[in-house]
Amino acid sequence: MMTCEYFGICGSCTLYEKNYQKQLDFKVSKIKEDFNLDTVDIHTSAPSHFRNRAEFKIYHDDGKITYAMSRLDKKGVVRITSCSIVSQSIAAIMIPLLEALQANPILEFKLFAIEFLSSSTGELLVTLIYHKKIDEAWREEAKKLSTQFGIMIIGRSRKIKLVIENDFIHDTIMIENKPYHYKLYDTGFIQPNVKVNEKMIGWVKNKIIQTESDLLELYCGHGNFTIPLAEKFNKVLATEISKNSIKAAKENCILNHTDNITFVRLSSEELTSALKKERIFRRLEGIELEDFNFSHVFVDPPRAGLDEKSLAFIVEFDTIIYVSCNPETLKRDLEVLKKQFDLKAFAVFDQFAYTHHLECGVVLKKRKEIS
Ligand SMILES: C[S@@+](CC[C@H](N)C(=O)[O-])C[C@H]1O[C@@H](n2cnc3c(N)ncnc32)[C@H](O)[C@@H]1O
The missing domain is CATH 3.40.50.150 (Vaccinia Virus protein VP39)
Structure with a gap:
């Protein structure tokens, strides 16, 4: 059974009291009732680490940064150190990346949010969103971070987008045992x-x-x-x-x-x-x-x-x-x-x-x- 220490506090998961199968059974029975159906084809998710896309706020407190999410009770944010629903590659990089950002004043200052996009081919695109103007000094530091972690990085601040390497990643999905290849960009809808x-x-x-x-x-x-x-x-x-x-x-x-x-x-x-x-x-x-x-x-x-x-x-x-x-x-x-x-x-x-x-x-x- 998937557990998360933030269930009931973090606003991202709202059906946390039940285990994976029970939360699905609950939703399916509601759909059957609403649509007056006897049967439906049911397609499950992996019970954990299923999200290839995630966005976290960055909370600044006394010179220290942490990831944060809006609270379930809508009263501000909850600071988090892990997330059980993001893909394994996002989960693995979250803390080491935060530590590297913390150690770098140019990358850390006024960092407001981080978006992750991971692919099944192992590529990772990280968007750092700022409440300050980012410039060439930022680019130099972001390049080092990109090399250190082997990731693509985008820096965003008002009307500015700086791209380190690429603003897309490659993904391969399997449909009936056949591979299909896609370029996934930071903008635009992605399942x-x-x-x-x-x-x-x-x-x-x-x-x-x-x-x-x-x-x-x-x-x-x-x-x-x-x-x-x-x-x-x-x-x-x-x-x-x-x-x-x-x-x-x-x-x-x-x-x-x-x-x-x-x-x-x-x-x-x-x-x-x-x-x-x-x-x-x-x-x-x-x-x-x-x-x-x-x-x-x-x-x-x-x-x-x-x-x-x-x-x-x-x-x-x-x-x-x-x-x-x-x-x-x-x-x-x-x-x-x-x-x-x-x-x-x-x-x-x-x-x-x-x-x-x-x-x-x-x-x-x-x-x-x-x-
Ligand atoms: C739920 S997403 C589905 C996209 C795609 N089928 C997929 O699986 O990735 C809906 C898409 O509709 C597009 N969209 C939103 N409003 C639209 C409109 N009025 N006319 C056409 N496309 C629209 C969005 O940009 C988005 O790509």
């Missing part, structure tokens, strides 16, 4: 639980029968789902609002030798307008939307779920695959979709263990009209 991410992509891929038709994806991020799913389709049009994520997605396509995806930076609202021919976008120049023969739409929206226009638009597809990090907005959107679609599969993925959050995946098929 926080690598093993659960692999399970989500595997589940979605497995639900799609190989087809000669095309896929439309909204909210594609850096191509996390897009690249493995593209193998099931003739062509893919994938869209996303973030410029940085689209840049990463295009690079990730090259890394994986994938050549049947077109990535375009468009919000879901803009894409809907473009496909309905309501607006013309320069970003779509050279792309013939008419050439796509879409059968499936895949959406993985932020917590707000689908906007009204996109929701009304996706009912035109035969198959909808919807991955959601917020059961409340998923439920709201399903109320609309279920008028024309049958629910074919429902899965839960314990992406955020020890919290009340549960990621869900659904497959919907258009109901055949009886004439």
Whole structure:
């Protein structure tokens, strides 16, 4: 059983009273009740050290720095020396890195927060965030720290970003025994639980029968789902609002030798307008939307779920695959979709263990009209 001395104090884990399995059982039964389901496919997380991304505040007290998290009771912060949910490589470096920062006045002064991003290939990107202007003197010291620990470092302060080595790391994930390679940048969305991410992509891929038709994806991020799913389709049009994520997605396509995806930076609202021919976008120049023969739409929206226009638009597809990090907005959107679609599969993925959050995946098929 995973234990943490900060359970009940640190605000990061909110379902700490139960062991791993019990907290999952609790969340699954709530989902079944809320969605009126008899069965769901359940995908577990590792019980500890599952987060490849973490952010800690830095607490300064009498010249000494410690990591800190917001308290569960919301009354200030709790100082911590370890975290049981971050990946082994983040857990291992936390204290030695803090000691090195403590010993270096240029790196320590006005350090406000530290973000970690680890990869399964062993690379680590550490972002040091300051409440002071960082400069060339900072860069020199950060370079030494980067060499000492073999890590990439980014320094951030207001309007300044200094990069030591790279502002990305390489990650490799395994889907059905096949490796997929990604560049993960410090900016842009990244699924926080690598093993659960692999399970989500595997589940979605497995639900799609190989087809000669095309896929439309909204909210594609850096191509996390897009690249493995593209193998099931003739062509893919994938869209996303973030410029940085689209840049990463295009690079990730090259890394994986994938050549049947077109990535375009468009919000879901803009894409809907473009496909309905309501607006013309320069970003779509050279792309013939008419050439796509879409059968499936895949959406993985932020917590707000689908906007009204996109929701009304996706009912035109035969198959909808919807991955959601917020059961409340998923439920709201399903109320609309279920008028024309049958629910074919429902899965839960314990992406955020020890919290009340549960990621869900659904497959919907258009109901055949009886004439
Ligand atoms: C939950 S993340 C999923 C990303 C990707 N599917 C993945 O697995 O990494 C949601 C993504 O939607 C993007 N996004 C947010 N609002 C959007 C909008 N209105 N239109 C298109 N993309 C949006 C975010 O930048 C983010 O990359």
